[in-house]
Amino acid sequence: xxxxxxxxxxTLSRLPGYEKSARKVAEKLGVELLxxxxxxxxxxxxxxxxxxxTGLAVAARNIAIAxxxxxxxxxxxxxxxxxxxxxxxxxxENPKLRAEVNEVLAEAGKEFKGTVEVKHYVRMLKxxxxxxxxxxxxxxxxxxxxxxxxYGCHMLKPKEILMSDDPENPTVLDDLVATTGAEPIxxxxxxxxxxxxxxxxxxxxxxxxxxxxxxxVKQYGDALVTACPFCYLTYERCQLMQEENPNLPVLHIxxxxxxxxxxxxxxxxxxxxxxPSTVVLERLEG
Amino acid sequence: xxxxxxxxxxxxxxxxxxxxxxxKLMRCYQCGTCTADCPIAKRVPEFRPRQIARLVMYGQKxxxxxxxxxxxxxxxxxxxxxxxxxVHVSEIVSALRRISLDEGHLLPGFKALMEGVAExxxxxxxxxxxxxxxxxxxxxxxxxxxxDGIEAVMRATGFLGKxxxxxx
Numbered sequence: 545x546x547x548x549x550x551x552x553x554x555t556l557s558r559l560p561g562y563e564k565s566a567r568k569v570a571e572k573l574g575v576e577l578l579x580x581x582x583x584x585x586x587x588x589x590x591x592x593x594x595x596x597x598t599g600l601a602v603a604a605r606n607i608a609i610a611x612x613x614x615x616x617x618x619x620x621x622x623x624x625x626x627x628x629x630x631x632x633x634x635x636x637e638n639p640k641l642r643a644e645v646n647e648v649l650a651e652a653g654k655e656f657k658g659t660v661e662v663k664h665y666v667r668m669l670k671x672x673x674x675x676x677x678x679x680x681x682x683x684x685x686x687x688x689x690x691x692x693x694x695y696g697c698h699m700l701k702p703k704e705i706l707m708s709d710d711p712e713n714p715t716v717l718d719d720l721v722a723t724t725g726a727e728p729i730x731x732x733x734x735x736x737x738x739x740x741x742x743x744x745x746x747x748x749x750x751x752x753x754x755x756x757x758x759x760x761v762k763q764y765g766d767a768l769v770t771a772c773p774f775c776y777l778t779y780e781r782c783q784l785m786q787e788e789n790p791n792l793p794v795l796h797i798x799x800x801x802x803x804x805x806x807x808x809x810x811x812x813x814x815x816x817x818x819x820p821s822t823v824v825l826e827r828l829e830g
Numbered sequence: 831x832x833x834x835x836x837x838x839x840x841x842x843x844x845x846x847x848x849x850x851x852x853x854k855l856m857r858c859y860q861c862g863t864c865t866a867d868c869p870i871a872k873r874v875p876e877f878r879p880r881q882i883a884r885l886v887m888y889g890q891k892x893x894x895x896x897x898x899x900x901x902x903x904x905x906x907x908x909x910x911x912x913x914x915x916x917v918h919v920s921e922i923v924s925a926l927r928r929i930s931l932d933e934g935h936l937l938p939g940f941k942a943l944m945e946g947v948a949e950x951x952x953x954x955x956x957x958x959x960x961x962x963x964x965x966x967x968x969x970x971x972x973x974x975x976x977x978d979g980i981e982a983v984m985r986a987t988g989f990l991g992k993x994x995x996x997x998x
Contacts, residue, residue, distance in 0.1 A: 551972075553953045553956070554953070554954075556952070556956055556960070556964075557952070557956045558954075560964065560969060563969060564968065564969060579970060579973055580973055581973055581974075582973060582975060582979075583975060584947075584951035584952055584975025584977070584980055585951060585952050585953055585975070587947070588953060589905050590905075590940060590943065590944075592924075593927050594931050594936070594940070594944070594993075595987060595989040595992075596850065597989075598984055598989040601983045601984075601986075602984065605976075605979065605980065605983060648983055648986045648987055651979065651982035651985075652976060652982055652983050653979060697904075697905075697906040697908070698907075701908075701910065702907050702911065703911060711907075711911055712911075736869050737869045737906035737908065739870065739904050739906075741904040741905055741906075742901075742902055742903075742904050744939045744943070745898050745901045745902060745937070745939065746874070746902065749870060749873050749902075753869055753873065813967065
């Protein structure tokens with residue numbers, strides 16, 4: 545299994561722990577993730593709200609690189625997932641729009657052909673690798689550890705475009721958590737947005753949204769897992785800004801998977817997590 | 831305040847409704863599902879998706895363009911998924927942002943972000959310093975984006991010119 549790996553700006557520059565663990569876990573599962581030469585920002589979820597055609601073109605330039613590689617795209621950021629999936633679908637389905645966008649893309653020497661798919665890493669794990677194959681790689685167990693999943697919005701919505709999971713009752717992250725022996729838990733407001741996108745507009749709103757979830761999860765579970773750099777940063781940073789840190793460990797989903805696979809903490813960049821993951825590490829058996 | 835639906839107000843409403851995704855505005859029966867489920871509305875009293883829909887119906891442009899209102903939407907699509915009438919307030923907000931850009935009122939933070947993408951190819955600078963840190967972590971250098979290509983694309987649509995001209 546081989547994919548074009550679209551890491552995304554925020555993980556590339558701020559979250560080595562996410563990228564390292566995503567790469568290591570893929571390697572362990574025999575999945576090859578190839579870098580995309582010349583790729584850049586997906587366009588951000590904001591750009592498309594400001595100018596539809598430009599949003600499509602900036603996203604399509606990246607997709608065109610994967611097309612040249614002859615590979616489907618795997619993303620690890622929900623924002624990139626939504627932006628690239630939306631552009632890919634719209635341009636595949638609307639020949640008139642595709643022609644208009646290709647005219648603009650010629651400026652960058654690229655052409656969108658519509659030959660590849662885009663999927664989030666967790667979807668690739670569940671649909672392409674399969675939960676059984678992941679389970680087989682587990683050498684250790686988080687038996688008894690209660691883990692809350694935060695899906696984030698743009699992995700799931702709008703449903704008719706993302707078509708990845710039920711946005712009202714998603715299961716992919718909980719299913720992955722279960723492969724580690726941990727207990728996936730439900731909690732109130734599980735599907736609430738992290739409000740990461742308004743961090744640059746009114747920071748305090750994001751911290752308030754983040755802290756509400758942290759406090760809720762604290763009552764029901766031992767740790768939170770995310771699959772998006774923005775969600776992760778919200779739940780980590782909102783804790784660091786409190787006088788009394790709630791100390792809820794937040795892990796990137798491949799970090800939890802990797803630990804249960806027996807990979808060591810350095811390989812998974814656990815040391816980069818600013819809320820200590822001690823309580824999680826202590827529960828690893830075997 | 832008294833609301834008069836002037837010709838300008840109707841024209842404004844028409845402009846919003848012309849935007850793909852925002853066509854269904856007039857289906858809104860003000861049930862408030864969007865506001866009830868909005869993660870931002872829970873914390874920001876002046877951000878009311880239902881009110882945004884109503885203000886567009888009455889063409890209340892000034893009130894919509896005020897402050898950072900349009901930029902408070904997190905784009906989480908909760909209102910999009912939950913609306914019983916498929917009004918898609920999130921898409922109405924996008925339509926309003928496009929008008930704010932056309933009229934030179936892009937929020938300064940968004941202006942800087944978009945100019946950054948054109949200049950650096952990423953939303954942050956990712957160069958030697960970041961790549962040294964990446965190397966310490968055993969990670970390959972970040973892809974070098976074709977910044978000329980990205981800027982050319984953003985300019986060819988007229989978008990970058992509008993962003994640069996925005997003076998709020």
